[in-house]
Amino acid sequence: MDLSRFEQFWLAEHQRLRDVRDPSLQQQQFKLNEIRAHGPQNQLIERAVCLSERQGLLNQLSHWQHLRRLLTLVLGVLAVVIGMGVSQTILSQPQPLSLLFAINILLLPNLLMLLFWLAFTLRKPRPSGITGVAYSLLTLLQRKRGESALEQSWLAHVQQQRLLQPLMAVATHGFWLLIAISSWLTLILYLSFNDYTFQWATTILNAEQVATIAHAINGLPHFLFSAQVPTIADSATNTTIAAQAGRWLALCLMTYGVLPRALAALLAVGLFYRRAHAMELDLQAEGYHAVVNALGESRQQTNTVDADTDSDTAIHFHYADHGHGSYLLTLDYEAEPEYTTSAEQLGLVATYADKQHMLQRLSANPSAQLQVRVAAQLTPDRSSIQYLAALAQTTQQLTVVLVRGSQATYLAQWQQQLDRYGVAYVVA
Structure with missing residues (x-):
């Protein structure tokens, strides 16, 4: 089984936790002199991978990844269905359709959840939101198979390597991005092949207040796409030009729904891969330190450093005749x-x-x-x-x-x- 760098570090953390719980495992389960890697970190990773193979842990890890991919697919399908349902709900209303109502339903939940994420989710040290739901389901399914230790080491690993927050961000923004895209595409599809009429419907607002709200909403779409506010009539019952209203609605959804989530998801993915590339094991952590010392002692006891040390003519050092720098x-x-x-x-x-x-x-x-x-x-x-x-x-x-x-x-x-x-x- 080919392991990614993330999975190798995950197995190293899993083995560290096992060593902490039972220090006798540090040398009994694996001959330290069998390790061929250079450097303490690579040695710890090689030891963890070899022990995982012998203990059958790689099968558990494969099962975990299979469940993760399955849950990702299920949540992705759910997001698409929600997005399609939102647009269909709006367009199924009696005509003429209210632009204010459509804007609120299409944008307000997404923007509110984005604000909640910025205010609360980033501060939590444990999975929450969509990530919390997926993690809870994975934990439940793993425990039914008696494999709960793996999910505990996963959580410890992502927390130590500062990967939890970008992972949560990728899951959250990816989920809402799928909702926004599916809603936008559904809206475009229906508006392209059906005839709808729109109006600025309101019960308690006057025309000036509606105009103020409309122009405030149109600020960013106008900056990005030169969008124009649909014609605003004094009467709430008068309809606007349908094509102009439909395009404006689609551009608002793109501006406030799709683009912010897409940008946030890309930044989260970039941060995750940057931190994943910079992962390092804390060699002084409980469990690691003892094994590193044991590895040093094991190698120090080896009398033969190289099998060909008696061959004086095998290696020659010759130097360049010229050079710069x-x-x-x-x-x-x-x-x-x-x-x-x-x-x-x-x-x-x-x-x-x-x-x-x-x-x-x-x-x-x-x-x-x-x-x-x-x-x-x-x-x-x-x-x-x-x-x-x-x-x-x-x-x-x-x-x-x-x-x-x-x-x-x-x-x-x-x-x-x-x-x-x-x-x-x-x-x-």
Whole structure:
């Protein structure tokens, strides 16, 4: 099963909660020396995914996602039906139709719910509104299957990563956006193929008051679409030009119903993906800290750092004959995210694709000086040394910066390996 980044972090939080409830699970369920990932965060995620596979948790997660998609479809259909029903209710009234009545029914509920969302929903730390309904249904269905722990870890995860509010916003604005769009399309369809008459109907307002309200409503549609207020007669029983009134009604619904919800939904989606991309595990959190320490101890007990350490001729460091500029990059894991330098920073290279892209970039433009930051809590395995040797060919001077960070488990091994190949290094 291919897991998204969100799901991997979710499983890591789920496993953390399990470890907190039963600390004995931290080392008994999984051999820590089986973990191959670099960096504490990647190691915790790999451990959580492997344990989930062994415990059958991935099937529960798949079931959760299936239910989520099903509920999304049901709520989407419900929103479309509501939107169609609103327009049909207005157009089924005895003619001539009241423009004031139509505007109120089409726009007022949407705008009021938008104001309530701005005033109250953003402050709540738990799912509410449409998100709360969906979450409650998911929780109920999961508990019937004995899988309530998964929804608890989901809530803890989205709260910690500040994803709950954008998720709630996406669900809320998406629901009301579907209502507005379906209502607008239904209105356009009926007005295109049926003959309707409209009037500014009122019982207690005079013509001047109706005109004031109409021009106030028309302010934004006129600015966006150059919409004109339908002709206002002194008598409430006189009808306006039907085509002008119909177009004006549709433009008002687009302006105050569709566009605000569409903009809010897009902003919410953008915020969600931005925060999801920036997700980080709190390595000091209860449950994580103990496992990270256990991983360090497990690796420190391993005597053989690299299977080919006796092969002196396997790796050679050759340097470029020329180069310009001073650059700095971080290999695999940045132990000090706040670090700054005067050299041009090339960022973090962790994946195979990133490493190959960086080699191509530096090979095309060799540098005079290249600093490579390495976390001393990572093992100096053969692939890392080989990559440093490849980087050496792109620069006149290579310097490895060994970063102690919170743990310097393999500092001595790194120093031994770099001395062995004659690579300059400093300890930070």
